[in-house]
Amino acid sequence: MKKFWLLILFVSVLFSCSDSERSNNNPYIPNYNVNLSVDMNLPLYSNLKYVSNGVIVPNYGAKGIIIFNAGNSYNAYDAACPNQELSSCNAMTIDGINAVCSCDKTSYSLFTGLGGKQYPLKQYRVQVTGTVIHVYN
Known part of the structure; x- marks a missing residue:
């Protein structure tokens, strides 16, 4: 009987775990399809090689995409x-x-x-391969 309860506990914990992404639902920003790749070897994006630097790439998402070097990772948000x-x-x-x-x-x-208001920045997924940053949803 004890094994049964342990199994139930394990399964419930397994299904309650998330991939630690916050909800991206925002009534002000529509869900646009985003599929963007930038190469940090290009002069326009070379600042992204350094921590705490960001760029805005226009014409993607609702108002453009902000890509930011956060040190151990890159973040991408709608502008x-x-x-x-x-x-x-x-x-x-x-x-x-x-x-x-x-x-x-x-x-x-x-x-x-985060900005202290009801909704945080709308975030996109990021994958880095070499010097290419791929932003998508």
Whole structure:
């Protein structure tokens, strides 16, 4: 009987585990398909080789994609303000290690995506192979 309960506990823990991604649902930012590759050997993206540097790649997602070197990993976020109507704001700007919304001047950490408002930055998946960063959802 004890083995049965251990098995039930193990199965419930297994199914309750997540891949530690936060929900990307945001009523202000539609779910666009994103499939972007950038090569850090190109001058436009060479800053991404260094920690705490980021770039905005226009014409992807809702308002462009922010790619940021977080040290041990790369983060990619939509450049749309996550707590504003899509049509009311320009694309966010990068200010050091933060992205700043053009409407309400809220700063969002490019390390965590958090900004103290209801919704964090909309995050995309990232895969790095050599000097190529692939951003997708």
